[in-house]
Structures are given as structure tokens and as C-alpha cells.
Amino acid sequence: MNGLASKNAPEIGGYPVGTVAHTRAPAKLNLFLELKARRDDGFHEIDTVMVPIDWCDELRIRRSTEPGIRLTIDWLPSRKVVAQRLGIDDDPKRSNDLLSIPVGESNLVSRALSRFIAEFNIVGGFDCELRKSVPAGAGMGGASSDAASAIACAAKLCGIDSRHPKLMDIAASIGSDVPFFLGLGINPMSAIRATGRGECLSPVNLAEPLHVVVIYPSVSLSTGKVYAASQVPDEPIDGSEIVRSLERGDLRAITRRMINRLSEPARILAPQIDEIIESVWRTSGITCQLTGSGSACFAIVRSPVQARRLANLLQATLGRTSSAGSGAVIVGTRTTQVPTTISIQ
Ligand SMILES: C[C@](O)(CO)[C@H](O)COP(=O)(O)OP(=O)(O)OC[C@H]1O[C@@H](n2ccc(N)nc2=O)[C@H](O)[C@@H]1O
Ligand SMILES: Nc1ncnc2c1ncn2[C@@H]1O[C@H](COP(=O)(O)OP(=O)(O)OP(=O)(O)O)[C@@H](O)[C@H]1O
Secondary structure, eight states: OOOOOOOOSSSOOOTTOOEEEEEEEEEEEEEEEEEEEEESOOOOEEEEEEEEEEEEEEEEEEEEEESEEEEEEEEEEHHHHHHHTTTTOOOOOOOOOOOOOGGGGGGGHHHHHHHHHHHHHOOOEEEEEEEEOOOOTSSSSSHHHHHHHHHHHHHTTTTOOOOOOOHHHHHHHHTTTTHHHHHHHHSSSEEEEEEEEETEEEEEEEOOOOOOEEOOOOOOOOHHHHTTTOOOOOSSTTTTTHHHHHTTTOHHHHHHHOOOOOOOHHHHHHHHHHHHHHHHHEEEEEEEEETSSSSSSSEEESSHHHHHHHHHHHHHHHHHHGGGGOOOEEEEEOOBBOOOOEOOO
């Protein structure tokens, strides 16, 4: 391995120009999300427990001598298929916000890599291919996960230790969820409790993987708008109880202790969420909860078989009985053990 040395850049290790790092960027679910206080800087002190799930974007990053970031984006398995699933028109001229992912500095991958290049005085740049599968504005952390994966891949390509403190600083500067995704990559764990703005992380060891059904009602919600419409409770609930239940693998207690304080404002902004939560309860008697700032919801089930059955049942009932169903994407999946590997090609 030789670095891309230049007369004034610090000599750093790393792979030669042209090397490609490839990884999968997992989505996340908030099993618990409580608002503790509104801060003077416009953010909230939160207490949240998040798990990564096996619903991932794909990212390939190539080291280049060309300064700057080049980013291409497409949908998996194709834009046309994703549009059909969402029940929308895939004509790029009538770009639908559900499918339109920004390029340039508006994309968190580009923003994260620009910060990385500046922080580590990297000579050259990166060519990136982002293949989206995680819906945007779903509360599943898609953009944040892509940004964290970009930071991790760039660090590996440039020979920078994954635990370098500057990497977490870059992550926190990109967004509140990015430290969670970067933190997942540092230690193999399966859940994290995040406090502060979302940047103070403590590992949670799940007793066993959780099987879930995720329902995305094809509505994109703005995180800022949902927070702006939220209320900090007089007596916030503490996340320690659900952490203990997760570490014991007590599914009944986990479900009883699940809460998302952003659910109420999100349901006002997107009434489809109400229909989904009620439909899951009516169909299966299982608690369904909003993830993050929405609009996606999830239910924890006991096995992959039950996940498949409930997903099929909801696909049939939701599609028939409510507007939420038209174009809802319903996926049975499970929590995933990270770090997802970064393969070097
Ligand atoms: C809702 C969650 O996804 C739960 O994991 C996160 O708290 C939000 O993480 P995120 O999408 O990375 O959020 P950011 O991009 O940092 O912030 C978007 C907007 O959400 C609001 N925001 C975000 C995080 C936080 N702790 N308090 C807030 O009030 C702020 O208005 C902020 O301007
Ligand atoms: N890599 C990216 N993938 C998807 N959206 C991106 C990306 N970079 C920037 N965006 C913009 O960010 C918006 C929010 O995307 P997304 O919901 O995936 O982000 P997030 O904040 O990480 O997740 P959450 O919904 O949990 O807040 C999108 O609507 C899009 O305009």
C-alpha cells in the first residue's frame, strides 16, 4: 500500500489511487425516542435507542487524483421498479420528491467527504457511486448512514484509523444521526443508546436479533418540521428500562416500553401513519411504532416466518382498505450485526 504523497500533505498511508472501497449502509429504527429538553441552539436533548436493520444502501468510493467529489446515484433494483412499488410516476422530468436525491454538496455523502478531505489535508478526491434502497424522509437514517459509510470508506482508503477522533467530529458536524452509524462501524454491536443531540453514544448488546416488519407509506417527512411541532414532556421517560429489556431479550417488555415522542406531530403531518398503526394493530394485535421523525413505522415480531406472514397480510389489507396502502412499501427484515464490512477492490 502506498499513500498519495504530495509535497505539503502529511505523509499518510492508505491504498493507491484507483482503489475502490465498497460497503452497505444500513437503515435504522428508533425503538425508543424521548425528548428531554429544547436547546438554545434549536436542537433537542434526546434519549434514543437505535438498531441498524438489514435494509441497506450500497456505496462504492474510488480514490482519485482528481480533486473534489464526483457522485452518481441510482435506485435499487431500478428507478422504474422503485417508482412502481411506491405507486408514483418515475418520469425524471416530473421529479417526485420521493425519488429525487440531491447531488453535490446537498448530498450528505459529498458533504462528509469534503469535510474529510479538508480535515486530513487529502490530495486528490473521490469518485462515488451511491445505490439507494432506503427511502428518504422515512425516519430510517438513509442519508446519515450513507454519510457515515462515506467517512468510514475514505478513512480506510487513506489509511486513517477508524477510531481517529476527528472522524466522529466530522460525523457530528454532518448530522445528529451520523455519529450513531459511524459508531456502529467501530465496535461490532447491534444497538446503541444515543443522548445529547444524538452524538453521545453507549453500546447496547441485544440478547438476540429482532425480527421486524417495516411499513413505509410513501410519504417524505422533514425531520426539522416534525421536531418543530413536537412537545417536550414535563416528565420525560428514561431509556434505561428498555435497554435492560433489550439486553435480557424480553420481547414483551421491549414492546411495552417502546415509545417515540415524535409520533404525535408526525401523525398530524402525515395522517397515513395513523392508518398504518391502527391497521397493524387490527390485523395482528401487535404494537406498531413510528421510527425517528417518520414516516416509516415498524412492528417487532417473533420470527422471520411471522415477519413474512405479517408483511404479506399488510400488503393485502393496507392496499385495499386505506389510502396509506396505495404505494406503501412493506418489508420484513431484522436487526443486523455491524460493522458491515468495507471490502477493498
Ligand atoms: C429523529 C432522529 O432521526 C432520531 O434518530 C434524529 O434525532 C434526527 O437526526 P438527523 O436527521 O440527522 O437530524 P439533523 O439533520 O441533525 O437535524 C435536522 C433538524 O432536526 C431537528 N433536531 C435534530 C436532532 C435533535 N437532537 N434535535 C432537533 O431538534 C433540528 O430542527 C434540526 O435542524
Ligand atoms: N445520501 C442521501 N440519501 C438520501 N437523501 C439524502 C442524501 N443526502 C442528502 N439527502 C437529503 O436528505 C433528506 C433526508 O433524507 P433521509 O431521511 O434519508 O435522511 P436522514 O436525516 O438521515 O434520515 P431521517 O429520515 O431518519 O431523518 C432527503 O430528502 C434528501 O433531500
